[in-house]
Amino acid sequence: MTAAVADAHDHHDDHGPAKGIGRWLFSTNHKDIGTMYLVFSLIMFFIGGAMAMVIRSELAIPGLQFVHPEFFNQMTTMHALIMVFGAVMPAFVGLANWMIPLMIGAPDMALPRMNNWSFWILPVAFGILLSTLFMPGGAPAGGWTMYPPLILQTGDAFPFLIFSVHLMGLSSIMGAINVIVTIINMRAPDMSLLKMPMFVWTWLITAYLLIAVMPVLAGAVTMLLTDQFFGTSFFLAAGGGDPVMFQHIFWFFGHPEVYIMILPAFGVVSEIIPTFSRKPLFGHDSMVYAASCIAFLSFIVWAHHMFTVGMPLTGQLFFMFATMLIAVPTGVKIFNWVATMWRGAMTFETPMLFSLAFVFLFTIGGFSGLMLAIAPADVQYHDTYFVVAHFHYVLVPGSVFAIMAGAYYWLPKWTGHMYNETLGKAHFWASTIFVNITFFPMHFLGLAAMPRRIPDYSTQYADFNTVASIGAIGFGLSQLLFVWVLLTSKKGEKATAEVWDNPPGLEWTVPSPAPYHTFETPPKLNESHGFH
Amino acid sequence: MIRKSFLSLSGLLLAGTASADWALNMPKGVTDLSLETYNLHMMVFWWCVGIGAVVFGVMIYSLIKHRKSKGVEPAKFSHSTTAEIVWTTIPVVILVLMAVPTAETMVRMEDSRNPDLTIVVTGYQWKWHYKYQDSDIEFYSSLARSSLEARRKQSGVDPFSVDNYLLDVDNPVVVPSGSKIRLLFTASDVIHSWWMPDFAIKKDAIPGIVNEAWFRPNEVGTYRGQCAELCGKDHGYMPIVVEVVEPEAFAAWVDSRNVEQ
Numbered sequence: 125m126t127a128a129v130a131d132a133h134d135h136h137d138d139h140g141p142a143k144g145i146g147r148w149l150f151s152t153n154h155k156d157i158g159t160m161y162l163v164f165s166l167i168m169f170f171i172g173g174a175m176a177m178v179i180r181s182e183l184a185i186p187g188l189q190f191v192h193p194e195f196f197n198q199m200t201t202m203h204a205l206i207m208v209f210g211a212v213m214p215a216f217v218g219l220a221n222w223m224i225p226l227m228i229g230a231p232d233m234a235l236p237r238m239n240n241w242s243f244w245i246l247p248v249a250f251g252i253l254l255s256t257l258f259m260p261g262g263a264p265a266g267g268w269t270m271y272p273p274l275i276l277q278t279g280d281a282f283p284f285l286i287f288s289v290h291l292m293g294l295s296s297i298m299g300a301i302n303v304i305v306t307i308i309n310m311r312a313p314d315m316s317l318l319k320m321p322m323f324v325w326t327w328l329i330t331a332y333l334l335i336a337v338m339p340v341l342a343g344a345v346t347m348l349l350t351d352q353f354f355g356t357s358f359f360l361a362a363g364g365g366d367p368v369m370f371q372h373i374f375w376f377f378g379h380p381e382v383y384i385m386i387l388p389a390f391g392v393v394s395e396i397i398p399t400f401s402r403k404p405l406f407g408h409d410s411m412v413y414a415a416s417c418i419a420f421l422s423f424i425v426w427a428h429h430m431f432t433v434g435m436p437l438t439g440q441l442f443f444m445f446a447t448m449l450i451a452v453p454t455g456v457k458i459f460n461w462v463a464t465m466w467r468g469a470m471t472f473e474t475p476m477l478f479s480l481a482f483v484f485l486f487t488i489g490g491f492s493g494l495m496l497a498i499a500p501a502d503v504q505y506h507d508t509y510f511v512v513a514h515f516h517y518v519l520v521p522g523s524v525f526a527i528m529a530g531a532y533y534w535l536p537k538w539t540g541h542m543y544n545e546t547l548g549k550a551h552f553w554a555s556t557i558f559v560n561i562t563f564f565p566m567h568f569l570g571l572a573a574m575p576r577r578i579p580d581y582s583t584q585y586a587d588f589n590t591v592a593s594i595g596a597i598g599f600g601l602s603q604l605l606f607v608w609v610l611l612t613s614k615k616g617e618k619a620t621a622e623v624w625d626n627p628p629g630l631e632w633t634v635p636s637p638a639p640y641h642t643f644e645t646p647p648k649l650n651e652s653h654g655f656h
Numbered sequence: 657m658i659r660k661s662f663l664s665l666s667g668l669l670l671a672g673t674a675s676a677d678w679a680l681n682m683p684k685g686v687t688d689l690s691l692e693t694y695n696l697h698m699m700v701f702w703w704c705v706g707i708g709a710v711v712f713g714v715m716i717y718s719l720i721k722h723r724k725s726k727g728v729e730p731a732k733f734s735h736s737t738t739a740e741i742v743w744t745t746i747p748v749v750i751l752v753l754m755a756v757p758t759a760e761t762m763v764r765m766e767d768s769r770n771p772d773l774t775i776v777v778t779g780y781q782w783k784w785h786y787k788y789q790d791s792d793i794e795f796y797s798s799l800a801r802s803s804l805e806a807r808r809k810q811s812g813v814d815p816f817s818v819d820n821y822l823l824d825v826d827n828p829v830v831v832p833s834g835s836k837i838r839l840l841f842t843a844s845d846v847i848h849s850w851w852m853p854d855f856a857i858k859k860d861a862i863p864g865i866v867n868e869a870w871f872r873p874n875e876v877g878t879y880r881g882q883c884a885e886l887c888g889k890d891h892g893y894m895p896i897v898v899e900v901v902e903p904e905a906f907a908a909w910v911d912s913r914n915v916e917q
Contacts, residue, residue, distance in 0.1 A: 186815040186816070186821065187806065187807075187811065187813075187814070187815045188807060188808065188809040188810070188811070189809070189810060190809075191809075192809060192889075193889040193890060193891075193892065193893075194889040197886070197888075197889060197891075265888075265889070266886065266888075267886045271847060271885075271886075273845065273846045273847070273863060274846040274847065274886065274887060274888060277846070277888065361862075361863045361864020361865065362863075362864070365864075366864070366865075367847060367862055367863060367864065367865070368862060368865065401722075401730065402724070402730040403730045403731060403732070403733075403734075404732075404734040405734065406733075406734055406735060406736075407734070407735050407736075407740055408734070408735075409735075410735070410740050432849060432858045432859055432860050432884075432885075433860045433862065433867075434841075434859065434860060434862070434865065434867035434868075437762060437763065437766045440762060441759055441762065444755070444758070444759075444762075445755060448751045448754065448755060449751070451747055451751060452744060452747050452748060452751070455743065455744075455747045456740070456743065456744060458711060459711070459739075459743045462711060462714055462715050462718065463736075463739065465715065465718045465719070465722060466714070466718050466722065466731075467718075467722055467728075467730065467731035467733075468718075468722050468728075468730045468731070469722065469723065469724040469728050469729065469730040470718075470719065470722055470723045470724060471723070471724045471725070472723075480719070483715065484712065484715070487708065487711065487712075488708075491704035491707075491708060494700060494703075494704060495697065495700045495701065495704065498696055498697070498700050498754065498758050499758065499762055500689075500692070500693045500696055500758060500761050500762055500765060500856070501693055501696050501697040501700065503693070503856060503857070503858045504682055504693060504697065504853060504856055504858065506858055506884065507849065507851075507858075507884040507885060507886075508884070568678070568679065568680050568681075571679070571680065571681050571682040572679040572680075572681075572682075572683075573682075573683070573851075573853040573881070573882075575851070575882050575883070575884045575892070577886045577891060577892075578882075578891060578892030579892055580807060580815075580822060580892055580893075581822065581892070582815075582820065582821050582822045582823045583815050583816050583821050584679065586816075587678050588678065
């Protein structure tokens with residue numbers, strides 16, 4: 125303590141945040157930047173969600189009612205790009221910014237100015253991407269996977285698409301570097317790597333994945349750019365190029381990318397389930413090994429997205445077996461969460477409810493993933509609504525529910541007030557019911573052979589499409605409850621430092637709301653924080 | 657417009673009760689390999705159901721019994737090497753049990769040797785072109801006229817009044833039943849994907865690349881599929897129709913085509 129007092133007069137920033145817009149524009153504070161990331165992600169969630177509403181409205185009944193096929197394709201493409209890069213990824217970066225320093229006992233992120241930059245690139249990137257909606261030829265409509273030659277038929281939007289993807293990649297890489305440097309260098313002195321909380325661990329692994337694959341995506345889209353404008357033929361058969369090579373490169377990025385969107389979610393629920401089970405996380409170390417295994421495997425399974433491109437048999441077999449293996453570490457994670465609940469003393473506050481729904485529904489997404497791994501069956505599932513059902517199950521009640529769970533869990537720490545639990549539970553139940561009404565029927569549509577990315581369909585698909593559309597509108601409206609919770613979050617009773625019933629982790633040792641500067645002297649770990 | 661939507665919505669509800677189209681599962685198809693594919697699909701499905709029943713069963717039991725409101729004291733344990741070895745080993749065994757029959761089917765799927773008939777399929781934005789190898793028969797196959805008007809935005813035509821809406825073509829592919837038919841796929845502009853669920857064939861048609869697949873249809877009939885790779889604005893409007901006919905009828909069809917050309 126004496127050291128801290130002696131140091132205090134050296135600090136120029138004991139005063140709180142700067143006043144006005146400058147606080148946000150020039151912020152180097154991990155909490156402010158975390159907040160900006162989270163707010164940005166919520167805005168993108170609603171913009172991407174509005175596009176989903178357009179898609180589901182058009183698909184509610186057969187026939188073309190509202191939009192032209194060109195615009196429909198723009199909506200599916202933009203919905204995916206915005207949800208993946210604008211909503212889910214920045215939300216996890218926001219949680220990382222807020223919570224990693226608090227969880228490891230660091231005063232801030234290691235590279236605060238880069239932190240500011242990596243955030244402020246995002247509004248620019250998405251401003252550019254959204255502006256393509258108003259360009260001649262419209263927004264990109266070739267799918268978020270950007271397969272050539274189709275993507276080269278994009279109108280004026282094409283270079284802007286490439287540029288915005290570059291910017292998103294730049295932002296992600298800088299964010300990832302920051303996370304790694306912070307975790308490696310700034311942990312509290314007693315916190316060995318294996319003592320780190322699971323959220324920190326999963327983010328460390330995620331950050332390495334980001335650094336490994338975002339440059340690959342940048343390379344792929346740059347080759348698209350030069351094919352379009354500089355006369356190269358990387359992917360153009362007429363010039364000796366290979367359209368399939370793009371798919372290999374894209375999915376070498378794309379498969380780790382799906383784990384980038386789910387590993388931090390694993391981390392969030394691994395924090396929440398122990399708290400509300402009042403029992404330590406089961407198998408902490410094996411969770412770490414499982415997450416590392418998943419990360420490693422994610423690099424050698426990419427071509428399971430491409431079982432129909434005409435790969436040799438041996439290639440198909442390799443990618444099928446490697447993909448099936450992922451079920452093992454993923455199973456370990458799910459079993460460990462269930463074992464954490466087993467013989468606990470559970471209560472069901474909103475964060476716990478979202479985490480439990482995550483375990484249930486992510487597992488269903490995992491099952492359909494295992495089915496998709498079986499190459500001959502995948503030939504039937506590929507590019508149908510079965511795939512749409514699968515990845516929405518792992519992304520919406522998977523990643524998005526984990527983000528919601530994390531938001532409710534840490535909201536009192538951020539605002540200093542308890543949110544309205546009744547509203548939170550209403551939000552949870554509405555979301556959970558509607559998300560299943562939306563996405564479960566899509567399994568049936570896919571098995572009955574409805575392709576994805578079509579604006580209109582044959583009449584035998586009408587019934588389940590109507591159900592899915594009703595569910596989607598309900599799910600969209602339910603999210604307004606979340607905004608209501610956030611807007612009223614300062615009205616609740618004052619939160620204690622611990623907020624919950626003796627939760628593990630250093631973040632609960634600082635007051636609520638967390639002061640602008642925390643852990644200016646490194647904390648000591650002890651058993652009451654859940655460290656052994 | 658809203659009123660029309662309501663009208664078609666009520667039409668849909670009526671049709672829904674009349675046509676019982678709430679199909680839940682994959683078709684078994686009409687080739688040996690499509691049946692094998694269906695069986696693999698069901699095998700994995702039932703494994704998932706079984707695993708799900710155990711995992712969700714334990715979880716639900718725990719959610720009911722191990723809650724604070726029941727006054728339970730939380731246990732303290734946080735690892736068990738035995739449990740972890742068990743639930744790592746069992747999934748590996750299950751995966752091997754799944755992988756073996758799957759690999760066997762894949763070997764059979766790739767064996768396209770000695771076909772009786774070869775058809776070259778070329779994808780265009782947005783139609784298919786078929787050429788019967790070693791013959792003069794070739795034709796384009798596009799969305800049938802009956803769907804063309806109804807598919808337009810706010811066309812005023814009820815899709816339910818159109819037979820095989822969006823799944824019918826002007827020139828179907830005709831093949832003889834019982835023969836081994838090899839398909840060679842390529843494309844002229846962007847990537848398409850030729851998908852016939854009843855034959856368990858989905859293969860990308862890629863510019864500059866020739867892919868192949870084969871099928872031996874066991875039953876005569878008309879089979880319908882669609883392009884399965886996003887290929888631009890009319891991706892949803894390039895269906896595939898294959899008519900499997902008796903060999904004699906096929907020979908007659910070939911003769912009639914040759915007279916036409």
